Amino acid sequence: MTTLTPADTAFRDEVRQFLATSLTPAMRLAGRRTAGIFTDAPDSRPWFRALAARGWSVPHWPVEWGGTGWTARQHDIFASECAAAHAPALAPQGVRMVAPVVLAYGTPEQKQRWLPAIRNGDDYWCQGYSEPGSGSDLASLQCRAVRDGDHYVINGTKIWTTHAQWANRIFCLVRTSTTGKPQQGISFLLFDMDLPGITVRPIISISGDHELNQVFFDDVRVPASALLGQENQGWTIAKYLLVHERGGTYTPALRARLLRMQAMATAAFASRPADDAERQAVATGLADAQCRVDALHALEQQVLADRIRGVDHPVAPNVGKLLGTELRQHLTELAVTIAGPYAAARLPAGEAGAHALALPEDALWAMGTYLNDRAASIYAGTNEVQRNLIAQHLLAAH
């Protein structure tokens, strides 16, 4: 909401210039058509490699590993410009999930082995946390890893594994001990997806998209060097990610969605009278959504600025996840309303306009994103669990 400084304006122009030359029409189309949480890997990887070539693929990392050292405002400008230009939505498993724990807990050899390939886009990661019987109660996980000489032998299964069909690496929480509290017998392993004994089963979501998978491990032998940190330290490492904000923010993408929805509304009501009751209700809904985005934006900027100057707010990631996902879901509800009757149709995005009787692609996107986004309050720790964590902090801290 505030005006940019000349330096920030120059930075924004630099980002825009980069987007104008490097974000191709095909990439923008892929971004626009993303109704799931993240853009499919085949469509997002060329964009990630372009970012890597520019030195902007891992902006939040420490500068010595390729981070940009930007200010909070620069991060915001970069994310906002990318979102507004419909850049593909990048899956975070490599850059924002495994990399921070490798940086915090990895040996020098592990950092050297994993980080450069994440930064340059050679490696694509997936996350093996949830199991069929272990969702919110993650510490009850059963997937076993047994030490056998220089290897661990893994048996079990992981579920809701986003983009496992494209990943060549996985980071996994596995059970290495059954004594003591469940949290104390968990280890954190990083290994290849092409090892013998790994199979991937697709899970098609209620929108018809394929983002999720179940992964099975059948006597999979992974080298002992796959272990991050100490054996049975995995729960601590997993929690590290929960309590340290890694700079991911929701509002740049939400604001881009809002703009898209405003354009959708203008088109949707173009041939309706000005006093159309639904049109007025939608206008109020959009204004309300903008107020909410502004409020969350202010909060995210405050948190990010504090983090950059070394002040971490203990439950800021939980607050951000909760507010961000609830607002995301709210926007999708509004998008379906705006889309109107055509929201009911289901077609692959590319086919909507490819006919003499064209269908509006945005309407299909609206329903797809509504259906997919129900996952937002479930993934990465359900919003009920997030509220528990926030309250526990409040009750302990004051």
Place this chain on the structure above:
Amino acid sequence: MDPIFALDDTQALLQSSLQRWLQDNAPFERRAALLTTPGAVQPLWTGLAQQLGLLGAALPEAVGGQGGSLADHLVILQALGQSLLPEPYSACLVTGAGLLQRLPSAATQALLAGVADGAVRPVLAALEPGARHDLAQVATTLHADGTLSGRKALVRAAPQATHWLVSARDAAGTLRLAQVRPGAPGVTQRDVRLADGSWAAELAFDRTPTEPLPDVGDVLPLLQQVADEALLATGAEAVGVMQCLLRDTLDYVRQRKQFGVAIASFQVTQHRLADMHMALLQARALVAATLAAMDQPAAERGRAVATCQVQVARSARTVGQSAVQLHGGMGMTEELAIGHGFQRLTLIEHHQGGLAVHLQRVVRWQAMQSAPV
């Protein structure tokens, strides 16, 4: 309590000395006494003016102030909000003095010097019965002979004012401000206690003599600007109130036992606490961000302030209602600060029109953005 934005040394000192003074001199147990009559607030005013010397914090040095800005008002009102004693500071300093500062003359300079030392309390009387929240719907008339006739509705802090700044239309229909002294001929005044314990008055004027203020033409843009500033300042106050309610509620749910355990152990309680916390965080961050937007052109400023009030209203309702709910029956009584904080948040929620009015301001702004140039 966390400040709304990063304070500089002067502001940090200002806020902590005010908080200490309020704890010593205006704790909750003494608050009712400060509100028994409009005049009972005098010890608070004397303290702010003389012991703390902060009434001039945001006033120019030329009139004996410290040369601060709207940011200082926010710092002060967050602390006054924590003590549930925002008035008459908000009405007199943010709105009253805010207006006088933009009406420069020897007379207004003298008034501002009086504000800084605590002798003058200027209050704006703008809204009228039936006009709801519209500063432009004014039937009060400024006659050619300088007298004033008309009616003003529920003017906050009017009973405590030394000067009323009354909006009225002249013969040409231009909106102007005239200065009226309480007790002047033709004034009818009815003091009214508000739902949060503070004071307001219904005012009527019948050929009441006025003292002139500098002619700046149509005063509507000025009134709107000061109203926006006052609304933002109220947001800062709301943050102070909400911080107190959340703190008190956390204390209460930890010690209150039902079914043999502290009610803090119930997830339904915990989730409500989490929602209160998130409501507070968003309001606080947006008040800070809005302060940075106040020097923008009127349309942008208005949009930013309206957005802020939408969030403040929403947060005030969430935090206020939840604080009462989690306190159970005790939240319903006048014995605890909780109930009074809820009363105050409820008035803040509907301040200058509340969520519905301010949301429509954002709707109009969006329509303006998408209209063809």
